[in-house]
Amino acid sequence: MDATKRAVWALERLHAAYGIPRPDPSAPVETLVLTILSQNTNDVNRDRAYASLLERFGTLDAVRTAPVGRVSEAIRHGGLHRQKAERIVQVLDRIVAERGRLDLSFLESMPLDDAMAWLLASPGVGHKTAGIVMLFSFGRAYFPVDTHIRRVFTRVGLIGPRDDPHRRMNEILPADAALMSDLHLLTIRLGREVCHPKRPECPVCPLRTGCDEARIDAV
Numbered sequence: 001m002d003a004t005k006r007a008v009w010a011l012e013r014l015h016a017a018y019g020i021p022r023p024d025p026s027a028p029v030e031t032l033v034l035t036i037l038s039q040n041t042n043d044v045n046r047d048r049a050y051a052s053l054l055e056r057f058g059t060l061d062a063v064r065t066a067p068v069g070r071v072s073e074a075i076r077h078g079g080l081h082r083q084k085a086e087r088i089v090q091v092l093d094r095i096v097a098e099r100g101r102l103d104l105s106f107l108e109s110m111p112l113d114d115a116m117a118w119l120l121a122s123p124g125v126g127h128k129t130a131g132i133v134m135l136f137s138f139g140r141a142y143f144p145v146d147t148h149i150r151r152v153f154t155r156v157g158l159i160g161p162r163d164d165p166h167r168r169m170n171e172i173l174p175a176d177a178a179l180m181s182d183l184h185l186l187t188i189r190l191g192r193e194v195c196h197p198k199r200p201e202c203p204v205c206p207l208r209t210g211c212d213e214a215r216i217d218a219v
Contacts, residue, residue, distance in 0.1 A: 001210070003158055003172040010156065010207055011179060014186035017206035021185040028104035028137040029060060029095065032119075035129045036087055041079045049075040049084075061102050064092035087124035094122055108138050116142065127166040135184065141175040144184060148191025155195065157212035 001009065026034065033053075038046040056074040057063045063071055072085035095102055107115040112134065119130035131144030145153075145165040153159045159168050173180060194201045200213075208214040 004174065006156070006210060007153075007158060007169075007173055007183070008179075009210060010153075010158075011183045011186070013206040013210075014190060015182065018186050018189060021182055021189075023136060023181060023185060026137060028107065028133055029092075029102055031133050031137045032091065032104070032125070032129065033060060033063075033088055035132045036084055036091070036124060037075060039080065039084065039129075045077050045079060048077040049081075052077060060092060061096075064089060064096065064102065083124075090123040091125065104133070104137075107134070108140075112140055112142060115140070131166065135177060135181055139177045141177045141180055143169045143173050143180045145169055146188060148188045148195070149184065151197060152187050152191050152195045152207070155200070155211055155213040156207055 034046060034050055037049045037053075041049075053063060053071070053074045054060075056070070057066055066089070068082075068085050068089050071089060072081045075081045075084060075088075092102060095104065099106065107118065110118070115134060115138075116127075116130050119125050119133060120127070128144045128146055131142045134140040134142045135144060143166070149169075150159060150165045153165070153169065154161070158172065159165050173183070190205070190207070194205050195207075202208050202211070202214045205211065205214065
């Protein structure tokens with residue numbers, strides 16, 4: 001089975017195990033801030049930090065003009081709060097400086113590579129963060145890879161030890177935003193619930209029959 005067919009097979013198995021996910025759409029700037037807040041923490045702490053941010057300042061535009069120290073205090077729940085506060089303020093400042101207002105809608109009509117390059121030029125924004133904005137706010141076909149996805153697909157054999165995981169997955173996946181969205185969300189769920197960094201629960205994994213590591217362990 002070639003890499004593309006194996007990736008599609010993995011999604012079919014994940015659909016069978018978990019169903020079809022229903023992501024909540026969010027505005028691009030909100031998605032960008034939420035994804036920065038999600039770095040090195042879990043969804044619960046990310047959401048608490050974002051709620052605290054809006055409770056303290058009311059709008060993201062008010063966050064942009066607030067002292068970084070106050071922003072840092074508001075997002076303390078999310079971990080790495082000083083670093084994230086600086087990045088959030090810098091990113092929001094850049095959007096307004098270049099576009100005149102806090103709006104990323106212009107990215108929707110740009111070529112995908114150009115839109116990604118624009119986001120990647122922002123402080124603290126990597127391929128995962130930029131890809132999440134493009135995929136989940138604009139429905140653009142870019143597959144973002146986090147630590148769970150990298151672990152799962154390294155074990156399955158889709159990502160090699162020397163591969164750039166974003167380049168690799170975007171080379172082998174069909175340019176289908178709906179497929180990418182489902183695969184992203186369901187693989188993260190698998191990584192959290194089954195394919196743990198240590199002592200993965202291979203016997204109950206829906207991908208076990210196509211997983212290189214599971215087959216090696218079974219020998």
